[in-house]
Amino acid sequence: MADILVLVEHRRGEIRDITFEMLMKGKTLSEKTGKPLTALLLGNDVGEMAEGLKDLANRVVLIEDPKLENFNSEIYQRVLGNVIEQEKPFLLFIGHTAFGMDLAPTLATQMKAPLATDCTDVMVDDDQIRAIRQTYGGKLNVEVRLKPAPCSMVTVRPASVSVEDYSLAGEITRVTSPLTEEIASKRFLEYVEAAAGEVDITQANILVSVGRGIKDPENIPMVQELAKSLGATLSCSRPVVDKKWLPKDRQVGTSGKTVKPTVYIAIGISGAFQHIAGMKGSGTIIAINRDPKAPIFNVAHYGIVGDLLKIVPALKGKISEAFA
């Protein structure tokens, strides 16, 4: 049918934002190419979810099975392989998320489908698919061409599409689950919640956030003092947590916390998308980085280019004076 297919991502009864972002992108491409937009929903007892998605696609293909209760790439792949054979989609969208990173590469390989991962944009001209993806931690844009194939796949970077209201008044098509026997080679056992930390950085009015640019854990107290002089809370990027310089509850980003303080000061943070996705909703963003091309400057409102080891103490001095 050569549709544009969007794989709905949901977890514990909630549709995840990436789904709406992919549908939005799919709708734009659908208008341009005249190919219908189909949302593909796999799950157990998710009829209500399908109802909620009806307006956002021309069609919702719904496959329900108790075996689809929790995400399991192997079971999903079995079902999707089947759907692709039947539907023969032109292009399949999957999120570049923990879910999609586990599923898309193996599914694409099975289907011999060209796959472009972590795309920030997708273009179609005369059935030729091109995608924009970023390399070198967001410092370079790469335009890739997908070689012609019966079905192509892209995974979409979270928060790279802005979602607007629209209504397509689609309908629901139920498809019988092709699953027969149990698949025991990969079993989902349970979820583990993040341990509650000591501080809740999502509640802070001002966050002073430190990244790998700090180089040495001995330099962290300096940033801590800057935060203190502002009545701000200290947060950080992932490598600072990986190195155990600060606890996990301080981490901003997709695998940490999403924060929206009035002011976010990013110090020695390059601005990888996993970090930016967690802080770009902040009121005012000030970035300090010695690399003028650091991607963080693309989302910051104000930038200071220079050595943080010099800037932080100077700032702290002035701020203590001003807000004493």
Place this chain on the structure above:
Amino acid sequence: MEIIVCIKRVPETADADIVIDRTGRDIEKGGLVFDINEWDNYAVEEAILLKEKYGGSVTVISMGPEEVNETLRRALAMGADQAIRLTDPAFEGSDGYTIARVLSQAIKPLSYDLILTGVQTEDDGYGQVGPTLAEILGIRHAAVVNQIEGIESGRTRVHRELEGGLEEILDLELPAVLTIQTGINEPRYVSIMGIRKVAKKEIKVLGLRELAMKPEEAGEPGSLTVVEMVSFPPVGEGAQILEGTMDEISDKVVTILKEKGGVA
């Protein structure tokens, strides 16, 4: 426990000024400092920890030019037992799928229980090679693993990192590919002495022919995606860069904080 770890040597660009090369399809690599891909360093450490716990051996494999020997030696110094380098002019321009294809040809004749890769590379950042390799080899996989609980009766229990601090626990049949997330362990320090000790260790080198591949199966011809061109990301609104002496800049920040942050 036979463990294979796929590692890549990548340029460090977080702090560097990058320049687009003459082809317009890549960057100048000349002046850049290279090191093991951050995620792969954690994967090597995890493999060695598993070897220390369950016995067996660790083989590191990397596809790339001669300089990659340095990265392989670094892994040997950490405690890996064997190193293999895959190299051929025909590999140039390989996409994520084709890199996995080349790796799979080297891995097929080996015996293994576990294959570890990084979640993603710092340069290409496909997040694709590990699971693709599993599919080509016809074995199980789990992506974004941040804990390996244990290995028992041909199965392993692992944690996958999801969003927002949530994790899921999976039970997986071996052999399997696990893509390793940063923070899973604390990679050991590699001393110059340690690297010197392994300087004479043999690194097996395999090319297209040894891997029984045809030229059209590798590089751009064998790939399903092709890089057309690269460019610098548009800056969008972009940040207003504060200029002046350190004193002037600090004063501006104070003003911004007063206006926007409600700091008084």
